[in-house]
Amino acid sequence: MVQCSSLDASFAALSDATRRGVLEQLGRGDASIGALAGRFGMTLTGMSKHVGVLERAGLVSTHKTGRVRTCRLGPMRLDREAAWIDACRQVWAARFDALDTLVTGLAERQGERQ
Amino acid sequence: MVQCSSLDASFAALSDATRRGVLEQLGRGDASIGALAGRFGMTLTGMSKHVGVLERAGLVSTHKTGRVRTCRLGPMRLDREAAWIDACRQVWAARFDALDTLVTGLAERQGERQ
Numbered sequence: 241m242v243q244c245s246s247l248d249a250s251f252a253a254l255s256d257a258t259r260r261g262v263l264e265q266l267g268r269g270d271a272s273i274g275a276l277a278g279r280f281g282m283t284l285t286g287m288s289k290h291v292g293v294l295e296r297a298g299l300v301s302t303h304k305t306g307r308v309r310t311c312r313l314g315p316m317r318l319d320r321e322a323a324w325i326d327a328c329r330q331v332w333a334a335r336f337d338a339l340d341t342l343v344t345g346l347a348e349r350q351g352e353r354q
Numbered sequence: 355m356v357q358c359s360s361l362d363a364s365f366a367a368l369s370d371a372t373r374r375g376v377l378e379q380l381g382r383g384d385a386s387i388g389a390l391a392g393r394f395g396m397t398l399t400g401m402s403k404h405v406g407v408l409e410r411a412g413l414v415s416t417h418k419t420g421r422v423r424t425c426r427l428g429p430m431r432l433d434r435e436a437a438w439i440d441a442c443r444q445v446w447a448a449r450f451d452a453l454d455t456l457v458t459g460l461a462e463r464q465g466e467r468q
Contacts, residue, residue, distance in 0.1 A: 252369035255362050260438070267445035313446055318439050324374070325436045331381035332427055 250321050253297035258282070259290050263299060263313070270312040273302075364435050367411035372396070373404050377413060377427070384426040387416075 298316035412430035
């Protein structure tokens with residue numbers, strides 16, 4: 241299956257609670273699609289679709305042995321997603337700090353006038 | 355507009371390069387929808403839709419003065435999204451470390467046999 245490691249694909253993959261749950265579950269150990277379907281109360285077809293979305297985002301890889309398809313984490317590890325969010329939060333924090341300074345300065349000047 | 359601060363909504367909002375760009379841009383200062391549309395080479399209608407998605411996720415708020423709708427960051431600040439990704443990466447790191455230890459142990463035992 242073609243893997244797309246873009247932020248678009250990975251954030252879209254994370255936008256579903258079941259898919260986030262699958263990633264958490266696979267963090268505890270590899271699992272077959274059947275086991276994941278059972279754990280999340282879904283059909284095999286439904287879980288296969290979710291796993292497909294995760295696989296195309298590069299967050300999960302699968303291999304088939306006989307009739308069982310086993311899922312594991314990787315090859316992508318959410319590093320780029322974490323980096324993007326962290327960079328964004330740093331810019332925001334700087335902006336909110338600047339606004340705080342501005343508001344504090346205005347309040348002090350207001351106090352001096354009274 | 356009703357705000358939905360769920361992880362589903364925020365990760366879906368982040369799954370588009372234009373919307374991520376809008377968040378980066380608003381980190382540098384508030385901007386009207388018209389200015390954002392110009393910057394990203396989009397129609398007002400197209401940009402309004404993107405801003406609507408960000409607003410419903412709580413990542414952007416807007417206010418209208420006359421005919422101009424201005425966008426700013428917040429009230430949500432991607433804290434929950436960062437926390438979810440960080441928690442996930444920690445579990446994964448522990449798992450990958452455990453696998454590394456296992457592989458190293460197997461390699462050492464293999465070396466002792468030779």
